[in-house]
Structure formats: structure tokens, C-alpha cells
Amino acid sequence: MVIAGPGSGKTKTLTVKLARILSEDVHEPRGVACITYNNECARELEQRLQALGIEAGERVFIGTVHSFSLKQIILPYAEVAGMGLPDDFQVASNGEQRGALERAYDRIIAEGDDPHARWRNQLDRYRRRYLDRDSPEFLETDGVLAELVLAYEEELRAAGLIDFDDMTLLSLRALKEHEWLREAIKAKYPVLIVDEYQDLGRALHQMVMGLCFTTGIRLFAVGDVDQSIYGFTGAAPGLLQRLSERDDVETVRLRLNYRCGSEIVRASQFALGEERGYEAPEDAAEGTVYFHPLQGRYEAQAAYVFDTLLPEALERHPNLQLGDVAILYPAAWLGNILAEAAAERGHATIRADNQAIYPRSSRLMRWLEQSAIWCCDGWRSGNPRFSRIVGEANRMFSDALQTDAARMEFQRALLRLLWERRDSTLSLHDWLGALRQEPLVEVFSRSRTLVDESEKLDDLISKTAPGEPHEEMSLGQFCGHGEGNNRINLTTLHSSKGREFRVVVMFGMDEGGIPRRRPSEREIMEARRLFYVGFTRAETEIHIVCTRDKASRFAVELATRLSEK
Ligand SMILES: Nc1ncnc2c1ncn2[C@@H]1O[C@H](COP(=O)(O)OP(=O)(O)OP(=O)(O)O)[C@@H](O)[C@H]1O
Numbered sequence: 031m032v033i034a035g036p037g038s039g040k041t042k043t044l045t046v047k048l049a050r051i052l053s054e055d056v057h058e059p060r061g062v063a064c065i066t067y068n069n070e071c072a073r074e075l076e077q078r079l080q081a082l083g084i085e086a087g088e089r090v091f092i093g094t095v096h097s098f099s100l101k102q103i104i105l106p107y108a109e110v111a112g113m114g115l116p117d118d119f120q121v122a123s124n125g126e127q128r129g130a131l132e133r134a135y136d137r138i139i140a141e142g143d144d145p146h147a148r149w150r151n152q153l154d155r156y157r158r159r160y161l162d163r164d165s166p167e168f169l170e171t172d173g174v175l176a177e178l179v180l181a182y183e184e185e186l187r188a189a190g191l192i193d194f195d196d197m198t199l200l201s202l203r204a205l206k207e208h209e210w211l212r213e214a215i216k217a218k219y220p221v222l223i224v225d226e227y228q229d230l231g232r233a234l235h236q237m238v239m240g241l242c243f244t245t246g247i248r249l250f251a252v253g254d255v256d257q258s259i260y261g262f263t264g265a266a267p268g269l270l271q272r273l274s275e276r277d278d279v280e281t282v283r284l285r286l287n288y289r290c291g292s293e294i295v296r297a298s299q300f301a302l303g304e305e306r307g308y309e310a311p312e313d314a315a316e317g318t319v320y321f322h323p324l325q326g327r328y329e330a331q332a333a334y335v336f337d338t339l340l341p342e343a344l345e346r347h348p349n350l351q352l353g354d355v356a357i358l359y360p361a362a363w364l365g366n367i368l369a370e371a372a373a374e375r376g377h378a379t380i381r382a383d384n385q386a387i388y389p390r391s392s393r394l395m396r397w398l399e400q401s402a403i404w405c406c407d408g409w410r411s412g413n414p415r416f417s418r419i420v421g422e423a424n425r426m427f428s429d430a431l432q433t434d435a436a437r438m439e440f441q442r443a444l445l446r447l448l449w450e451r452r453d454s455t456l457s458l459h460d461w462l463g464a465l466r467q468e469p470l471v472e473v474f475s476r477s478r479t480l481v482d483e484s485e486k487l488d489d490l491i492s493k494t495a496p497g498e499p500h501e502e503m504s505l506g507q508f509c510g511h512g513e514g515n516n517r518i519n520l521t522t523l524h525s526s527k528g529r530e531f532r533v534v535v536m537f538g539m540d541e542g543g544i545p546r547r548r549p550s551e552r553e554i555m556e557a558r559r560l561f562y563v564g565f566t567r568a569e570t571e572i573h574i575v576c577t578r579d580k581a582s583r584f585a586v587e588l589a590t591r592l593s594e595k
Pocket residue numbers: 034035036037038039040041042043254257288289527528529530566
């Protein structure tokens with residue numbers, strides 16, 4: 031287990047280790063399973079592995095704990111493990127989940143309030159917190175919630191559906207019950223690799239305990255308790271600590287931060303409020319921390335970022351490209367203000383938050399971007415290669431493309447379609463529509479797991495339709511073709527995790543935003559870690575933009591401690 035701070039090379043170590051294990055330790059047909067927090071992290075790992083000459087495929091599973099549960103446990107073993115699912119079960123869409131909650135609410139609570147606003151988060155948290163449905167903790171900690179959870183799960187099951195949390199819960203239950211299932215997983219994947227352990231929650235932790243410490247799968251995990259920012263989704267960073275303290279776990283701690291300039295590394299520990307002894311390597315550049323207490327509304331502050339802060343940074347670093355710059359903010363609505371200000375000045379942006387025109391973390395969307403790049407230029411440059419696009423499709427659509435003949439037919443249809451549309455000026459709407467119509471329609475109709483993803487595609491198709499706000503969007507704009515590395519990154523602090531940029535602007539660093547209004551002790555601690563995660567994305571310059579007189583307590587403390595030196 032590697033426990034280390036930001037920029038210490040955890041992800042780099044993990045990918046190199048994975049590559050070495052695959053080429054030297056684990057021989058065909060066995061492989062390695064690598065579990066990470068979200069699809070964005072999975073893509074990042076796949077790309078880094080590719081740079082080492084390793085394609086994810088038959089022998090390497092890279093994905094979230096949900097996709098591991100679904101693809102490696104539920105789909106192959108639901109029936110023999112007696113999971114009680116119908117043969118043709120489906121993954122519930124958002125609408126179906128809402129329906130199940132409404133029906134469960136009417137059965138159990140029925141007080142006339144909005145079940146989604148009032149109960150959804152509580153329900154999710156309770157389900158992730160208490161995994162064993164027969165345990166006294168589950169049944170007694172909150173009797174009403176326990177009943178609501180049971181009713182909700184019954185409603186889903188009655189409709190032949192499972193949702194995301196079910197994936198891990200059902201898998202965990204089956205693994206606990208059946209030693210043969212654990213042995214089967216071990217036969218296929220004698221090594222399990224886990225990235226971002228601190229954010230993965232109880233279900234994964236219990237899976238790891240069963241698969242690794244009972245069944246004997248080798249474990250390699252990396253994490254950082256200080257970067258735990260998903261408490262609200264059930265992350266429990268204490269589990270990482272507990273694992274590292276076991277006698278049969280060797281824990282390695284890394285001290286150097288290779289990413290950030292030395293001044294930024296030093297300041298980052300003030301941002302966290304803990305002295306961790308992290309340092310930059312001896313030959314590291316210094317890096318600079320800037321504070322910008324501003325007056326006025328966020329619109330005016332955004333104008334300052336684009337008209338003053340950014341031009342000055344570009345002047346200091348003549349080879350800086352806009353793609354090396356990221357603006358981070360605590361909530362997506364601030365991203366709207368920034369996106370508008372950027373557009374008014376003719377800057378292209380890439381947004382990674384839930385207000386983005388489509389969710390960048392979606393696996394299908396990433397695949398569509400890659401296919402679009404192929405149409406714009408990849409068919410000529412080999413970047414990406416068509417075989418890679420097909421490989422990813424085969425993995426993503428594995429439950430719909432089960433035979434060689436089906437895969438071949440899909441590949442032919444896809445190639446024909448993309449080949450005829452090698453033009454970056456095509457309307458995105460038409461391109462997506464054609465893809466949806468031909469190769470994808472079959473896949474979606476045969477798949478039991480892609481309802482959510484197909485809804486995202488349909489949503490994007492309607493947002494780009496004639497008369498809609500994004501009707502002008504071209505294929506090239508969709509995938510950033512021709513803009514090189516010139517799109518400014520706009521992202522929430524949460525989505526900036528794991529990434530790095532030469533210049534980072536932390537925007538809206540105000541009380542009420544980070545932490546939120548009237549925070550609990552726990553929320554203050556998590557907000558501080560979020561502040562720290564954002565801060566440590568910067569290589570060369572970090573800019574804290576805040577409202578004068580309203581600055582976040584974390585920014586104030588940081589400025590005070592830096593001025594004390
Ligand atoms: N031993 C090393 N020597 C030089 N550079 C390194 C070394 N290890 C990692 N790096 C570089 O440092 C940067 C940070 O590495 P990486 O992303 O793996 O860190 P991390 O620990 O996963 O960070 P975080 O937790 O903040 O996401 C990368 O640019 C990586 O290439």
C-alpha cells in the first residue's frame with residue numbers, strides 16, 4: 031500500500047507496477063483488475079498504460095467498483111450465485127429509480143412532501159453505510175430509513191431492475207456467501223489494484239477484505255487520507271488508515287511532491303492545516319502563490335480573471351497555452367459565469383462539471399469524443415487508432431456484443447459510418463443522430479446496462495437540435511479539433527482531483543461557498559480537504575480569487591501563515 035500526498039507519483043507508480051505485473055508476474059490467460067473512483071480516473075489510467083504499450087482488454091480490467099461488480103460478478107454469476115435477479119434484469123434509468131422511490135415513499139412514509147428532495151440523499155447514504163440488510167445496525171439505527179430502503183429495493187426488483195448501489199451490494203453479498211465465487215475471481219485476477227482507496231467506501235473495502243485477506247488475491251493500493259472529498263457519497267477514509275495498520279500490509283509512504291513548485295508544496299500544508307513533511311525535489315522550480323481579494327459580483331470577478339489575471343500569467347510564461355490553465359470553483363453555477371465570460375472574449379473552454387453540455391465522466395461520451403477525433407483527423411494520423419475505438423466499444427458494449435459475428439458486424443457498420451463522415455465541420459447533431467440510428471441502436475436495444483448512457487446521448491442530441499442553444503456545434507468543436515491545447519479548463523474542485531495544470535485559478539474562494547453556509551464540523555474538515563485538493567493541482571502558479579470581506583477561512587488562514595514567514 032502506498033500512502034502519500036499529492037503529486038508524489040502514486041498514479042505513476044500504480045501504472046508502472048501494473049505494467050510490470052502484467053508482463054512479468056501474471057501470465058495469460060490470467061490478468062489484473064484495477065479499480066478506481068470514477069470513469070474519468072479509469073480513462074486517465076488507460077491512457078497512461080497505453081503510453082507504456084499496454085491496452086486494457088481481456089487481461090486488464092480497469093473500471094469503477096460498480097462496473098467491476100456488474101461486469102465481473104453480476105453478469106457472469108447472478109444465476110449460479112442465486113442473486114434472485116430475473117434473467118433479463120436491467121440497470122435502472124434515473125426515471126425508473128425515481129419511480130421506485132416514489133412508490134416506496136407512498137408505502138412507508140406518505141407525508142405528502144417531495145421524496146426526492148427530502149429522502150434521496152438520506153436513503154443513498156444509509157444504503158452505503160449499512161450494507162448487511164439483516165444486521166441490527168441496519169434495522170435499528172433508523173427504523174424508518176431501513177424500511178424505506180427495503181421498500182425501494184423491493185420496488186426495483188419487482189420491476190426487474192437494479193441500480194448502482196445494488197451492483198456493489200449484490201456482489202458483496204454473493205462474494206460473502208460463496209467461497210467458489212471468490213476463488214473464481216482469484217483464478218481470473220490474482221492481483222487487485224486499487225487507486226484512490228480513501229474515496230471508495232465501505233462496500234469496496236469489504237470486497238477487498240474478502241478477496242484479498244480471506245481468499246488470497248494480492249493487493250496493491252494507493253491513497254491519501256488528506257484527499258478524501260467524497261464523504262457525502264459514503265467514502266470513509268479511516269478504512270485506508272486501518273488497512274495500512276495491518277501486520278500483513280506493507281505500507282510505503284512517499285514524501286516528495288514532483289508536481290508543484292517548492293513554495294506551493296510548502297503553502298499546501300498551510301492550506302491543509304497539517305504539517306506533513308512534504309517537500310519538492312531539490313531541483314524543483316519555486317512556484318508562486320497569488321491572492322486576489324476582489325470587490326463586486328462574481329461577473330466582475332470573472333472579467334478580472336480573463337482581462338487581468340490571465341494576460342499577466344501569459345506574459346510571465348510566454349510558452350503557456352490556455353490548455354495549461356484551469357479555473358476551479360466550488361459549485362457548478364460559478365462555472366456558468368466563467369464560461370459566459372470566456373465565451374464573450376472568444377476563449378474556448380472545456381467544462382468538467384454537471385452543467386457541462388454533456389457529462390465528461392461518461393464512458394460513452396468519451397468514446398464518442400474519440401470517434402469524433404478519428405473523423406476529424408485520427409483516420410490520417412492514427413491517433414486514436416480505429417482498433418482502439420473498436421476495442422473500447424467491445425468492452426463497453428460487452429453484454430450486447432457477445433459473439434464474434436456481432437462484434438464484426440458492429441465494427442463494419444461503425445467503420446462505414448465514420449469513414450463517410452470524416453469532416454470536422456459536420457453538424458454534431460447530424461453526426462450523433464446517424465451514429466445513434468445505425469450502429470448504436472442495435473447495441474442499446476440488446477444491452478441491459480446502458481440505459482443511463484443512452485439517455486445521456488439522447489440528451490446531447492436534443493440539446494444540439496435545430497432551434498436549441500447548441501445547434502451550431504460542429505463535430506470539431508465537440509472534440510476540440512483544431513484548437514490544440516488552447517481550451518481553458520473549467521472544473522469544479524471535486525472534478526479537478528487527480529489532474530494537474532501549470533496555472534490554477536481557484537475562483538469563488540468565499541465563506542458560504544467553501545465551506546458552505548452553516549457547516550457542521552465534518553463539513554468544515556471535508557471542505558478544507560477539497561481546498562487542499564484544488565490547491566495541489568498547480569505546478570507553477572496558484573491564484574486564490576476571493577471576495578474582499580467574505581474570503582473563505584481557508585484562504586485567510588493560508589494568507590496569514592504565508593505572511594508570517
Ligand atoms: N519519480 C518521479 N520523478 C519525477 N517526476 C515524477 C515522479 N513520479 C511522478 N512524477 C510526476 O509527478 C506528477 C504527479 O504524479 P502523479 O499524478 O502520479 O501523482 P499522484 O500521487 O497520483 O498525485 P495526486 O494524488 O495529487 O493525484 C506527474 O506529472 C508525474 O509524471
